[in-house]
Amino acid sequence: MHEMSIALNIIRIAEEELRKSEREKITAISLSIGKLSGIVIESLKFALEASGASSRLSGARITIEEIPAKMKCLNCNHEFECDDFYSICPACEAFRHEILSGKELVINSITIQ
Numbered sequence: 001m002h003e004m005s006i007a008l009n010i011i012r013i014a015e016e017e018l019r020k021s022e023r024e025k026i027t028a029i030s031l032s033i034g035k036l037s038g039i040v041i042e043s044l045k046f047a048l049e050a051s052g053a054s055s056r057l058s059g060a061r062i063t064i065e066e067i068p069a070k071m072k073c074l075n076c077n078h079e080f081e082c083d084d085f086y087s088i089c090p091a092c093e094a095f096r097h098e099i100l101s102g103k104e105l106v107i108n109s110i111t112i113q
Contacts, residue, residue, distance in 0.1 A: 028109070
């Protein structure tokens with residue numbers, strides 16, 4: 001399961017930050033995930049909750065925001081939001097594009113007490 005390995009890495013990073021702070025508990029973690037990242041948000045949230053139950057992430061509030069996918073047409077330079085990699089430019093109907101956003105996985109914040 002792809003999301004489980006991502007969850008374990010996020011937990012490892014959060015616990016590392018907790019150790020640096022010399023505090024006791026992680027109370028919240030906030031993530032942003034791109035629409036084109038290939039990550040199923042609900043599966044990741046479940047994996048974080050399940051894997052975190054036996055860690056210092058236990059009981060932490062997990063919030064995940066989806067980053068919209070944006071592309072730039074290489075034919076006419078029009079920027080547009082899209083739902084997948086196979087979108088055509090709505091301005092000129094070309095299929096040549098560059099992905100500007102939507103593939104990210106970002107840890108926005110880790111709240112520690």
